[in-house]
Amino acid sequence: MKKHTIVAMWEEIPDDADDLALVRGGFRTYLCLCGKSLPDRAGAEQHAAETGQCTTCLGTTTEDIVPGYSQKCTACAGTGRRGAQLTWELAYVEAEMTITVQVVRDLISGFTGPFRLSQVADLVRDTLRLPVGRLPVGPRVRDVLRQLEAMGELVLVSAPEQLLRGTTVVLYNDPYWEHVRN
Ligand SMILES: [Zn+2]
Ligand SMILES: [Zn+2]
Incomplete structure (x- = not known):
């Protein structure tokens, strides 16, 4: 072979x-x-x-x-x-259907100060009673928070952990967001 x-x-x-x-x-x-x-x-x-x-x-x-x-x-x-990649993609689609933008928006509405990605992911897991490891909760929650950021509801407040190429290609391990106050 x-x-x-x-x-x-x-x-x-x-x-x-x-x-x-x-x-x-x-x-x-x-x-x-x-x-x-x-x-x-x-x-x-x-x-x-x-x-x-x-x-x-x-x-x-x-x-x-x-x-x-x-x-x-x-x-x-x-x-x-x-095969593993396809399994992951299917699990992600399931996570997308379970963890909707509205679910995340409701869960974070109570935060008054900055909150971290891992904190929201834990909250989602607890609230929806998702067993650890079955769905890619962290990656899905991260995508939703970025979406809310793009929609102007949240602002990213932490600095990147690593700058890989100037300030355009950067790495965040566990970023913080905050609500945009009107
Ligand atoms: Zn080949
Ligand atoms: Zn790979």
């Missing part, structure tokens, strides 16, 4: 590179261990899907965010497998 782990090698990155294109798989050359040539990110993802591998980490189990910074792939729980 051939191995189809796909490795990505960074290319020269110009200072004015598009950060979104960078974190989404640009500025790299992709090569599969089976020898198949993969022209770009889309080709690499397609080959990963065809060979049963996670399309985010391409079977490597780690996700390269910027040169010099990688993290364990969250899309497939660090397994590198497409």
Whole structure:
């Protein structure tokens, strides 16, 4: 059986590179261990899907965010497998249906000061009586809070834990938000 782990090698990155294109798989050359040539990110993802591998980490189990910074792939729980990735996606869809924007909005309405992501996730788990580990509560709650932030209801008040590329590609471990006062 051939191995189809796909490795990505960074290319020269110009200072004015598009950060979104960078974190989404640009500025790299992709090569599969089976020898198949993969022209770009889309080709690499397609080959990963065809060979049963996670399309985010391409079977490597780690996700390269910027040169010099990688993290364990969250899309497939660090397994590198497409099956695990699909299971995660289904669980996320279920979390989306269970943890609606309105549910989160109601739960955080009582907070007067800043509150953290983990605090809201715990509250959601307790209120909806969700067993730990069954649904991706943290990632879903994070997405809802970001949505409320984009809608102007919340404001992010914590500084990022790490600046990966200037101030545009940054990492937050457990960010704080606060209600926007009118
Ligand atoms: Zn291959
Ligand atoms: Zn993965």
